[in-house]
Amino acid sequence: MKIDKKHIEHHNEQLKAKHQRAFDYLAEDITHVEEIIAKLEKFQIAIPSWALGTGGTRFGRFSGKGEPGTLEQKIEDVGLLHALNRSSGAISLHIPWDIPQDAENIKALAASFGLAFDAVNSNTFQDQPDQEYSYKFGSLQHVDPNVRKQAVQHNIDVINHGIALGSKALTVWLADGSSFPGQLNFREAFQNTLESLKAIYAHLPEDWKLFVEYKAFEPNFYSTTIADWGQSLLLANKLGDKAYTLVDLGHHLPNANIEQIVSLLLMEGKLAGFHFNDSKYADDDLTAGSVKPYQLFLIFNELVEGMDARGIDHATGLGWMIDASHNLKDPLVDLLQSVDAIKLAYAQALLVDREALKAAQQRNDVVAAQEILQNAYRTDLRPVVAEARLRQGAALNPVALFNELDVRNKLIEERGNQSVATGL
Ligand code: PSV
Numbered sequence: 001m002k003i004d005k006k007h008i009e010h011h012n013e014q015l016k017a018k019h020q021r022a023f024d025y026l027a028e029d030i031t032h033v034e035e036i037i038a039k040l041e042k043f044q045i046a047i048p049s050w051a052l053g054t055g056g057t058r059f060g061r062f063s064g065k066g067e068p069g070t071l072e073q074k075i076e077d078v079g080l081l082h083a084l085n086r087s088s089g090a091i092s093l094h095i096p097w098d099i100p101q102d103a104e105n106i107k108a109l110a111a112s113f114g115l116a117f118d119a120v121n122s123n124t125f126q127d128q129p130d131q132e133y134s135y136k137f138g139s140l141q142h143v144d145p146n147v148r149k150q151a152v153q154h155n156i157d158v159i160n161h162g163i164a165l166g167s168k169a170l171t172v173w174l175a176d177g178s179s180f181p182g183q184l185n186f187r188e189a190f191q192n193t194l195e196s197l198k199a200i201y202a203h204l205p206e207d208w209k210l211f212v213e214y215k216a217f218e219p220n221f222y223s224t225t226i227a228d229w230g231q232s233l234l235l236a237n238k239l240g241d242k243a244y245t246l247v248d249l250g251h252h253l254p255n256a257n258i259e260q261i262v263s264l265l266l267m268e269g270k271l272a273g274f275h276f277n278d279s280k281y282a283d284d285d286l287t288a289g290s291v292k293p294y295q296l297f298l299i300f301n302e303l304v305e306g307m308d309a310r311g312i313d314h315a316t317g318l319g320w321m322i323d324a325s326h327n328l329k330d331p332l333v334d335l336l337q338s339v340d341a342i343k344l345a346y347a348q349a350l351l352v353d354r355e356a357l358k359a360a361q362q363r364n365d366v367v368a369a370q371e372i373l374q375n376a377y378r379t380d381l382r383p384v385v386a387e388a389r390l391r392q393g394a395a396l397n398p399v400a401l402f403n404e405l406d407v408r409n410k411l412i413e414e415r416g417n418q419s420v421a422t423g424l
């Protein structure tokens with residue numbers, strides 16, 4: 001299914017007068033509103049190929065209907081999102097869930113929707129039917145060199161798939177760790193992981209990046225070999241200039257100060273990848289901004305401040321991606337909501353009066369600092385985000401248009417009730 005431009009124009013016509021009133025009212029008080037809109041228009045957030053089907057829990061998977069059963073259909077789904085919001089112009093593939101059999105055709109199909117390929121993701125956290133050695137006790141960390149070799153080779157294969165598609169980064173997330181005290185020698189596990197990553201790094205093309213993702217716990221519950229940003233940074237520093245840390249919002253212990261982590265990683269020039277989602281407890285895979293929107297704003301506040309301090313382009317300097325896949329909402333609607341929440345938090349961060357904040361910090365004016373941040377956060381910038389969409393030819397209200405066009409039922413008509421997406 002493709003969304004006709006005419007539908008978007010018609011939808012926008014109906015909402016335009018109301019939108020214009022709200023936008024004009026707001027724009028009058030924001031001196032750099034045009035600058036904010038220009039940045040919002042450039043900001044793209046990649047969609048993970050595994051978020052297009054209904055996510056599972058440990059206890060069950062309640063499959064949605066009309067799910068994309070093939071990689072082609074997944075690309076089509078991201079094309080739908082991008083047509084509606086013009087901010088989802090890239091897809092991130094997880095191998096082997098989504099092996100591109102014919103890279104040229106897949107590339108052409110993606111291009112026809114205006115999509116590029118973001119980071120490719122390897123998977124050594126599940127066994128595949130035809131593989132020789134099991135990852136039950138880890139992959140890159142494994143005590144058996146044969147297992148490590150197999151896992152390294154898988155990552156090299158993933159890089160090769162990525163090269164064929166025009167990706168520029170490999171994301172490595174490992175489930176490696178231990179569930180019981182005494183199971184692992186921590187140092188050996190770390191050294192094995194480092195040696196394996198070095199072998200993978202050696203195959204990275206010159207203009208590629210390696211994103212080392214960390215996660216506090218799950219599926220292992222006693223230790224995780226790359227558990228936090230310190231361990232990821234340690235590896236990235238040992239690997240070299242092309243290796244960076246990837247921050248996934250759901251991968252921290254409760255109450256971790258993620259904004260501070262982001263700030264320091266940017267200071268070190270070692271933050272390059274970002275996975276958005278939200279959570280109440282841990283890696284809950286909920287819609288970005290649905291539980292802790294103020295935290296999302298505070299993270300963006302540090303991102304903007306830190307990127308500006310190093311002259312990093314907001315749109316292209318970091319790999320922005322959603323990594324969420326829960327089991328209740330229509331996945332496409334959920335992704336539209338996530339993209340919108342991310343852009344809103346970004347816009348709020350662009351509104352922060354940085355000079356005034358700096359001055360408040362210098363004179364230890366705690367009250368003023370809080371006022372400045374909360375003034376930006378409490379300004380309803382939704383009309384500014386909508387204005388950016390309008391200028392890009394996207395829908396003023398993507399979720400409403402998705403419903404008006406009855407997209408899900410049309411996908412069910414095309415794909416049937418039983419199609420199930422590969423992924424979590
Ligand atoms: C792991 O929880 C993770 O965040 C990694 O990014 C994976 O690649 C992704 O989710 C899908 O399992």
Ligand code: MN
Pocket residue numbers: 173213248275323
């Ligand atoms: Mn992730």
